Amino acid sequence: MTERRRGRRRGIWAIVLLATGGLLVVGGSAWGAMSTPGDRPVVDYQKVNIRGESMRPTYERGDTPWFSMGAAGENVEVSRGDVVLVSVPEWVPDDLLLLRVVAFGGDRIEYRQGESTLRLNGQPLDEPYVLDRSVPSPVPFDVTVPEHRIFLLGDNRNNSADSSMHLLDEDQGTVHMSAVRGESVPRPTDYIVAGGAAVSGAAACVVGGGLGVWALTLRRRRPEPVLPAWPAA
Structure with missing residues (x-):
């Protein structure tokens, strides 16, 4: 009669899962680090569910575009034409607005009734x-944007809580750059793959560790005898 060690198979699987999980965690972290140049801060990406219609047709209700996020405007580099998330409690309390940057500090942005385009610094x-x-635009305006501020409009101009709806405010509907919370970006494939690999690796390590503990517990018990497949003579 031979004896079989309890937990041997579980121990093997524990080793495999721990090794694989460790490689995935290290590989995912390294991939994420390589996708961000050393002279730039690590970018925090988030998916946002579009609940309104102010940015139609660029974003429809129910779309989930990606945004690079920052704590304040100076941490989010934006340009004219970029779609941004902004926090303007005076316009919409307790929520972020999705709008497009049309003009920066020093720009003159205007709309003359009956024309088919806005004018930026005198040019269509x-x-x-x-x-x-x-x-x-649903209303005419002529605004010279103060320094460190931006003028924002929705793509659905007739249904958007944007700068054109706040022209009578002290700052003529402009918003300080620090109100910017995120900028719309293409789907960050490297970030998603790296994050998925790291999460999968961590999960594999947890399962492998659990199997390892189970296997050690079983091995400490008395080995069970293994009967031969045929009667002993």
Whole structure:
């Protein structure tokens, strides 16, 4: 009669899972680090569910675009034409607005009744993203944007709580750069793959560790005898 060690198979699986999980965690972390140049801060990406219609047709209700997030405007680099998430409690309390940056500090942005485009610094502004290009604004305006502020509009100009709806405010509807919380970006494939690998690796390590403890517990018990497959002579 031979004896079989309890937990041997579980121990093997524990080793395999721990090794695989460790490689995934290290590999995912390294991939994430390589995708971010050393002279740039680590970017925090988030998916946002679109609940309104202010950015139609660029984003429809129910879309989930990705955004690079920051704690304040100086941590989010934006340019004219970028779609951003902004916090403006005076306009919408306890929520973020999704709008497009149309003008920066020092820019003159205007709309003259009856014209088919806005004017930026005296020149017609091409906006192919606007839902109804024949009506670039529901109201006329002429605003010179103060320094460190931005002028924001939705792509659905007739249904958007944006700068054009707050022209009578002290700052003529402009918003300070520090209100920017995130910038719309393409799907960050490297970030998703690296994060998925790291999470999968961590899960494998947890399962492997559990199997390892189980296997050690079983091995400490008395080995069970293994009967031969045929009667002894």
